Amino acid sequence: MANAKTCFVIGAGFISLLTVSALIKAAPLKYTVVEIADQVMPQLLDETGGKALERGMREKGIEVMLGGSVSAIERRNGDGYGITLGSGKTFSADMIVCGTGVRPNVDFLSGSEVKLANGVVTNDRQETSVPDVYAAGDCAETHDFLSEERVVHAIWPTAIDQGRVAGANMAGDAHTYPGSLSWNVTELFGLASASVGEFRDRPGLEPIVFHNPAANIYRKLLLDGTRIVGAVVIGRAEHIQDLGVVQAMIRRKTDISKWKHMLGGERINYGMLAYETIKR
Known part of the structure; x- marks a missing residue:
């Protein structure tokens, strides 16, 4: 080099x-x-x-x-x-x-009683097809929180959440995993980039967009009726620092109809939204 x-x-x-x-x-x-x-x-x-x-x-x-x-x-x-x-x-x-994609390294389980598909197939307790054997993280295939489709979300927050559920159940508790939610935040080439949940337009979803091409700032929130189901943001650090509030609103299926008119500007009062989300 x-x-x-x-x-x-x-x-x-x-x-x-x-x-x-x-x-x-x-x-x-x-x-x-x-x-x-x-x-x-x-x-x-x-x-x-x-x-x-x-x-x-x-x-x-x-x-x-x-x-x-x-x-x-x-x-x-x-x-x-x-x-x-x-x-x-x-x-x-x-x-x-x-860097052309990743897939779980689970070939060593081929021929075993552990069921495989795109990864190690788990139920909502992170338990595999073999009783008392659990999987979590990049190898685990679970269901998507929004679509209910079977997915492998190889990201750190998902691994943490699944690991907590698997560990609790191995210790004798009865925890269930609510489903994976795509969630990525990074800084690339001087730009902050983030997406959570759904980020592509499709029939039935309403996009609310703020776009300032001159400053290379872009934000899109996707609504399914009265709730947010996804977002994508490009800009500076301050434009993505509160995206965790959006993630919480997606998880809680918060009704945002009374605040919808506030979502199209460059700045969103995430503090107020966070308070209302927690209050509910």
């Missing part, structure tokens, strides 16, 4: 961009990012949020290529790597960062 001048990044997801965001502070290399989807961070941001983050990346001098995939990588003797895209375009790089 000491003599590297170029870095090629495969994937524009959470792990890849966290790596590049950290590297760029210590190693001022020429960075090229290729992503198979049509936006950066497709698993965490909607299209507008992705464009805002992409703008922040380009302002840092990072080349971004969307809709592309890598078909071959070859080691060049003493001269880094050669990368070939599916389109036939080629690149040379001294370093490669690869």
